[in-house]
Amino acid sequence: MKPGKWVRIRLVVALVTVATLILGLAACGADEEAPATPDQAASGASFAGTVRIGAALSETGKFAVEGRDSREGYDTWVRWVNEEYGGIEIEGRRYAAEVIYYDDESDADTAANLVQKLIDEDQVDFLLGPYSSSLTTGASAIAEANNVIMVEGNGTSDTMFERGFRNLFLVATIASDYTKSTIEALAARGARTAVIAYEDTSFPTAVASGARRHLEANGIEVLAMETYPKDIQDASAIMTKFRDLDPDIFVGGGHYNDAVLFVNAAKELGFAPDGMLITVGPSNPKLIDELGEDLDGVLGPTQWESVMAYEGPYFGSASDYAAYYESLWGEPPVYQAASATAAALALHLAIESAGTTDTDTVREALYALEADTFYGPLSFDERGVNTSKPMGTVQVQDGRIRVVAPGEAAVADLVYPRAGAGGGGKASAAERVAQMLINGIALGGMYTLLVLGFSIIWGVMGVINFAHGEFVMIGAYMAWLANDVWGVDPFLTVPLVFLVMMLVGFGTQRLLVNRVIDRPHLVSLLVMFAVAIILQNIMKVAFSADFRRADTVLDGVWQVAGEVTVPVTRFWILVVALVVAGGLTLFLSRSRLGKSIRAAAQNRETARIVGIDVAKVYAVTFAICIGITGVAGALVSPVLAVQPFQGPPLTLKAFAITAMAGLGSVRGALGGAMVLGLVEAGLAVYIPQIGTNLAVVASFVLLVVALVVRPQGLFKGLRPVDATAA
């Protein structure tokens, strides 16, 4: 290394950073006056005044898309009321509507803070809701404490309406009633048993407990109820369990992305119940693009669809509304947008019937409101919930979204049982054990491939690659892209992914890792952590956070005996993992380069003395390991959801396996991965309801136990584990 050059580089980087910050400050100062400019009424001259309404909505963060839809929904009402309707009529005089928006960054604290700001500083007369239940819960408390009415359509969790608030009104159907119309329709067609899987967060839990109530009320037996954590990547453990129960209907849900996981896992495992109800996703055309014909026959609830037979004096019918919306924004409205418009419309109607903007009078008018609209009937119960609008049900039929329930809004007949349903049956205890072992070994094979690169980098150069999972993610995206654009099978992309990722690895090592290799552990950990954040967000900007899936011809299951099946894709991943592990062992023990790598790992100074170019060895090792990691990503792209944030859980698993088994030990990686795979599979199958959640923490429990019991690691690696202090 040439120190002079290095100093110059540091200098340039430092100067650029300072310059950026100063420019940023200047830009910030210039922007001070522009936090969301409301759409001003075009024909403002004839209005007697303005009704000021405030809303915090997500323009950035995880709810950015839904936040934009909600905003367009509110703005549709603003445009309509000011340009078409002629202003809000209060005692014979017309008032313009104005909505002031702020970006809540999809963050609950920020949303609450902005609602406070809207009330204090902007002195709005009324509030419209933010997007999502968790943001609305905090924001509505601020509105309540300040006695400002908030009408909303996109925060539907039941707990919000148990607080006895007098100022919160919901136009949409409440979460616990999401599945009501679908379950009634299925019960009428003879469904008798059901299973439920739901994400353990606020909204899905409310939906699932409501679903259980409606199932039981309709005489359908609930055979099992399973939760899963938010960052789940793979629903196959839950689906294996469900397949053994052979239910008539499956009810699953969380958010949009979970639909991809469920349909994937059901296909992979040959689980095909007569009815599949997925609570979020099927009403979204994007999902059909992603899953194709696998989605056929899947049911989903919807707050609103433009083909529904609702109409009213404002905006006309549902399809009139959709046409007006599309003329403004160039795209058809999703139900989040329609709910937002309906919320604003409810407020508008209440103000008109109250004849004032006084909070108490408008509140009474809201409670008394009864109106038919494009969105369905509007009227509020004592909680402030619109109970008169039923939830709709859609079914994907031949690649199109059709409304099948409730009767008054339906445009097509419910197909039940869905095409291709059947299979499954109660498994014997022995079959369950065999299936559990197969699942565990298959999972272990995947983990082996995922952990090898991490383990060897740590063993050879002592660097904990905190961005490991992100390199997996990039490999997965490459395979998905090749699959999506050119239809190449992920297994065929392996050589190319390996080469490209080797180059990426080489570059990363030379540019960054080499510079922190002699610094304290915290430094390399933080640098790689920063790399992880950067890669995640680059991919998010490039491909959005939607879950993707690659297709391979090596899919489906082999029926081995009775109810025991072997998942084909995972079997071939296991084969590749074993080949790679064997090849690496040979490479490290036989080849000259492999011997240099081991020498550099054992004693860097001595290796240097005997003429090994340690820096080069490190760079090559890093390149090979990242290459393998990228291949792992490409191969799991048909099995695990491909998405920007899939990395961190994989990094943590890799850490746990490596620290448990031995740093840089190929055999250790294999053994540790198998142990973890079997433990996770066993937990998921044998622990009812929360098995999948426990599997998430299994790797950490194993890690801590292993470190405490045997701090030097279970296998002899390239570098001692040496985990205990003093």
Place this chain on the structure above:
Amino acid sequence: MKSTTSGKPVFIARRGGPRLRLVLVRVSVGLLVALAVLPTLPGVGDSALFTLTLMLTSVAVAVNWNLTGGFTGYVDFGHAAWFGIGAYTTAMLMSLQTNGPQIGWPAPPAMILGAVVAGAVAAAIGRATMRLKGPYFSIAMLGTFVAVREIVRVSGGLTGGGVGLTLPPYLNRPLFYYIQLALVAGLVAFTWWLRGTRFGAALVAIREDEVGAEMRGINTTRLKVIVFSFAGFSTGLFGGLWAYQNTFVDPDIAFVELRTVDAVMGTMLGGLGTVAGPVVGTVALFWLRELLWANLLDYHLIAQGVLLIVIVLFLPRGLVGIVDPRGASVTGLWRRWIGRGARENEPGKEP
């Protein structure tokens, strides 16, 4: 002062000379008075106070994190767990929601008990995990964080499960602002005092050379666990305050990885293992984030990642390191900026 093996002096209880100390005290008191009269000024409404209160919360978490991460060198990647435990205990004791425990305590005892519970859990877990060192400790704590969140999620009867718990709303922004201002001021003063005591010196000794510290008769395990559980207690208290102001907890907003990340980044930016570092760094981070949010939207996290790399590579001793009395000369500052001379005394450097 003591010497390391390389013969270079290492600062143990570095609090500057008497003159600098006087300046620092004056500045701090002035700042405190300014912050105290702030709510009475015209134009400062509830929303401004709310923003400041949230910032004070982040400052407190960073100061607490620095007690173990900076002073003893034990980098806790799961610190947000104590915040979540404090918040949840408070919510469980106060909430009257139908699917919760429905105890209905008033806020002050609930928040204090929340802090005690957080401290007790930290003590119990610290006794096991503080035997691990370096990255092993860090990842074990990250695992603890994930495990605690998962336990909260699946214990529906107590915690409301994934649905969370709502608290009775009581939104008195100036009151919360003053409470938190007083607590943060007290916390910083306490850290400053602690740094000068034998106890504080012993903590830094653990970071510099744990075996050596033990040989000199310091019961390192006891010290580590004490400071770790104090940090848990204090962060838990702020968690309880946050829960009460937010009026709502669920596992995903009470247990946020970003809270730990912010504490680490704020402390690194300000100066790891210094008294003022976490305060200066967190305020700077808030200010930077406002810039990044306002102008970069979806790119802001990328920028934040780049910033973290820049801090770690080029400012290993943080912003406080720039104005350190030892480096007041231009050449010292320059050397530190280009990265030479800063490395020898970098916290956490293994001998």
